[in-house]
Amino acid sequence: MSDILIISDNQTRIDYLNTILTFLGENCRFCTYANAIEAFGKGDNWSAVLIDGETPELAEDIIEKFPETPFINVGFQLSGERSFKNLMGSLFEPITYPNLNELLQKSSDYYTANRPLDALVSGKTKLFRSLVGNSAGITEVRELIEQVAPVEANVLILGESGTGKEVIARNVHYMSKRQKGPFVPVNCGAIPGDLLESELFGHEKGAFTGAVSARKGRFEMAEGGTLFLDEIGDMPLQMQVKLLRVLQERIFERVGGTKTLQCDVRIIAATHRNLEGMIADGSFREDLFYRLNVFPIESPGLRERAQDIPLLLQELASRLEGSKQNSVRFTQEAMRSLMAHSWPGNVRELSNLVERLSILHPKQVIDIEHLPHKYQYDEDGQQQPLAAVKQDENAERDAINAMFKYAEANPVSTETHLPVAADTTLPNDGVNLKEYLSDLEISLIRQALDKQDWVVARAADQLGMRRTTLVEKMRKYEIARHKEVDDTTSI
Structure with a gap:
């Protein structure tokens, strides 16, 4: 970072x-x-x-x-x-x-x-780049990867969807002695059961209708490297038996073939399912579970490591910049609000959100008002109605913009120190920031109106906002020009 x-x-x-x-x-x-x-x-x-x-x-x-x-x-x-x-x-x-x-x-x-990426990081740090964070959960994951990578033990990665289980598997592979060999992923839940055997072990010509030529399976493709079996819990029982034989004997045959092929592949499996519960109801083989579960790694959900979200945001923004796409930055308030979200989609959901914001607000600073409503939370971690969030956060943002605009129009000497809009010394008993910003906003609006002889359009231009926005704020703060009373009026 x-x-x-x-x-x-x-x-x-x-x-x-x-x-x-x-x-x-x-x-x-x-x-x-x-x-x-x-x-x-x-x-x-x-x-x-x-x-x-x-x-x-x-x-x-x-x-x-x-x-x-x-x-x-x-x-x-x-x-x-x-x-x-x-x-x-x-x-x-x-x-x-x-x-x-x-x-x-x-x-x-x-x-x-x-x-470039290779110059920014090196060695293990480079591989862990996608596993950023200082929380206890992600720190433990990095330590487990370092421990298991050099040995040949099978690894079972457990965790919810979107937590980065494949990222963990890739780190294990690239830090192992097999790093120069292929890393071959296969999603067992995305392939129909009747095709999974051919996908894993390959087939010979004429083995079934449509098999017009021989084809290597994923085990042969991964020879000398690592085979990553994602969503292993979705594998049919019939295939579990055949996989168990490969793990035990390190041999297999293609579908429709008779030649026995040797297998030199490291197996890393992953699932979001409760395999022990599946064993109890008979939908997963207990002997296969123990073959796979030699070295388990728990991938924590994002809600369990909310403190890592600021680092993840910087990492995701850095990836966009590295791929020559528009990136974004986040204010402290926006990050605080995102840390209060429950993240059912985990890191994948966060990654999609950052990419979406980079399209909607390219090269901008993302504040809480720019976030989709479901990601907007108050300081107590409670989701507020959309209108309330918009009103409060727009008031603070417009006040900050007004301060910048006022400072630009009223420069002071640079020979002393940087100007501030008001006394910035924080009182010992604290300050109500929203009230402070509201008072400042009212003061700047009145000054702009007075300078522009209460011509709202010109005052709005000086404050860097639309005329309709200024009218709404005048109505909100009950700002009106006081007319002089004619003393000669008859009573």
Whole structure:
């Protein structure tokens, strides 16, 4: 996983940038110029580096030393006429949301283009890349893979659909001594029972109607490698008997053939079913179960490791960027809401959601309002009615946009520190953020209306919103122009 690095000797600038980037859902770290070289030497991958241009000579020296890292200059114009291909641009104060988001996207594109997958990770980390997370469940899975991969034991992967059982199987294969051999997957539940035998063992010419030529089965295709039998619980009993013979004797015959073929294949099976319950009702053979269940691995459901969702979102977004597709970013609120979802489809459902959002909102920052309704949860983890979610979250988003717009229209000197819309010191007893943002939004709306002589269309343009949206907010906050009372009016 990659983070964003802030390099500055100005703590006020560091705090302000960290606040903005955290709101956008980014993981940030920071250091001074004195520790900058050391930060690059620890093997971390920076998807963007925001570097304080207050000391241009030092900034240019660092930018030049690390050509594969994308840099964004902050606060000051760099001296000299030198051009760096890894300098994405400059952010001048006051920083605006559109400019920051554009430069972060350019940095992400540059990072992906100059850091291919093989260069980003190596060895076991590369193989575990699809099993990201720090939860106890996924950490245990990675440890079990490391333990079983070097030996030849059969592996049984258990878990709900969509939890990444095939990903686990591939990791076992590519970390084993058979990694140079083929990895052949077959879904036992997707193939009709009467065709499964031919699919696994192959057939000879004329073995049945339509067999116009001989054909190798999956066991022959996987020779010297690994055969992954997905959804083994859906295999018919008749086929279970034949599979058991292959596991015991390592020999088989093609359908319609008499020649006995030797088999050098490692078996990894997976299922979402309760095999022990199936043994009890007679739908799965107990002897086959023990042959397969030499080394079981439990693949945890996403709801059991919700804390891994932010890392998974970054991984899925990184995959989209690596495949040259539009990607997205997520705010902290959006990630919090997604962590409250139950995820019946597990990681597959999350992956589909990210791809859908990247199509609907390409290269955008996804907030809670952009999520489909069923993924929108309040701070207590309760799903709210769609209208309530839209109203609350749109108010917060519009307030943030209004702050950026107001700061852009009212610049302050860059020689002191980055501007803030109000006192950003958090009181010891806390603050009601929604009330704070609402008060700020009312203040900015009134200022814009006063400046534009209460011409709503021009005020909406200054605030960066549609006229109808401003009218709705004026109605919501009961904002109206107070008419002067004529003192000469007769009583």
